[in-house]
Amino acid sequence: MEITLELIVFTILALFTVVSAVLAVTTYRILRAATYLLFVLFGTAGIYFQLNYSFLGAVQMLIYAGGITVLYVFSILLTSSQGDKAEQIRGYKLYSGLAATLLSLGICLYVTLKHDFRPSHFEHGELEVTAIGHTLMSPDKYGYVLPFEVISILLLACIVGGILIARKR
Amino acid sequence: MIHMEYYLIVSTIMMFAGIYGFVTRRNLLAMLISVELILNSVDINFVVFNRFLFPEHLEGFFFTLFAIGISAAETAVAIAIIINIYRNIRNIKVKSLHEMKW
Numbered sequence: 001m002e003i004t005l006e007l008i009v010f011t012i013l014a015l016f017t018v019v020s021a022v023l024a025v026t027t028y029r030i031l032r033a034a035t036y037l038l039f040v041l042f043g044t045a046g047i048y049f050q051l052n053y054s055f056l057g058a059v060q061m062l063i064y065a066g067g068i069t070v071l072y073v074f075s076i077l078l079t080s081s082q083g084d085k086a087e088q089i090r091g092y093k094l095y096s097g098l099a100a101t102l103l104s105l106g107i108c109l110y111v112t113l114k115h116d117f118r119p120s121h122f123e124h125g126e127l128e129v130t131a132i133g134h135t136l137m138s139p140d141k142y143g144y145v146l147p148f149e150v151i152s153i154l155l156l157a158c159i160v161g162g163i164l165i166a167r168k169r
Numbered sequence: 170m171i172h173m174e175y176y177l178i179v180s181t182i183m184m185f186a187g188i189y190g191f192v193t194r195r196n197l198l199a200m201l202i203s204v205e206l207i208l209n210s211v212d213i214n215f216v217v218f219n220r221f222l223f224p225e226h227l228e229g230f231f232f233t234l235f236a237i238g239i240s241a242a243e244t245a246v247a248i249a250i251i252i253n254i255y256r257n258i259r260n261i262k263v264k265s266l267h268e269m270k271w
Binding site: 022025075078113127 | 170171172173174175176177178179181182183184185186187188189190192193194195196198199201202203205206209212213216217220221222224226227228230231233234235237238239240241242243244245246248249250251252253255256260261
């Protein structure tokens with residue numbers, strides 16, 4: 001397999017994402033964990049861009065990196081005092097968690113790499129935004145107007161619920 | 170061309186990092202961050218399967234789009250609950266959280 005620019009970009013993105021993901025769950029400071037989560041989300045957006053799904057990458061950056069991370073940072077600053085460190089987990093809890101995770105990771109990777117997928121192919125070319133819009137708004141067989149409406153009601157319910165739960169009594 | 174399996178390896182490692190964090194973390198916000206990692210890895214899988222195996226359809230694309238929206242909603246409600254917990258018991262450790270009804 002020759003080294004192409006595509007492969008180099010993918011390798012950098014993959015390493016960035018994986019290292020940030022591992023650091024996000026192993027660091028002791030919670031604010032750093034949120035920052036590493038932001039890096040993971042940026043890396044994922046990069047993977048979407050690399051797969052020629054620019055719209056999805058933009059959505060990922062706007063909603064996840066722009067919205068959710070800010071929400072996390074604010075709630076961390078609201079709920080933890082300065083210099084607050086996560087207690088170090090030790091002993092059999094750490095080892096059993098690590099062993100279970102690594103074992104399942106091994107099994108999953110083995111199954112994924114052993115499995116014979118149907119022949120995959122990758123064509124370059126952007127997915128047009130008009131196609132996305134038409135599919136999102138069409139009530140036909142492969143249309144998504146019903147999930148679109150349902151998720152708008154869900155978001156409204158979440159706004160109301162969030163205000164109701166978090167308000168001062 | 171990059172093989173599809175490479176993307177799946179990245180998402181698998183991310184998913185199990187999230188599971189490890191969910192099992193070992195004792196802080197509600199850190200557990201929520203781990204859940205976010207798990208959701209994100211599943212999104213990558215949807216997109217990759219859509220792109221490489223069924224490029225003529227858009228199912229995985231829209232699943233990811235809706236999953237991003239739903240996870241935003243889930244995070245908002247979870248953080249509201251966590252802030253409410255903090256207001257009542259003054260910390261967000263799992264250990265000191267015995268009941269959620271006041």
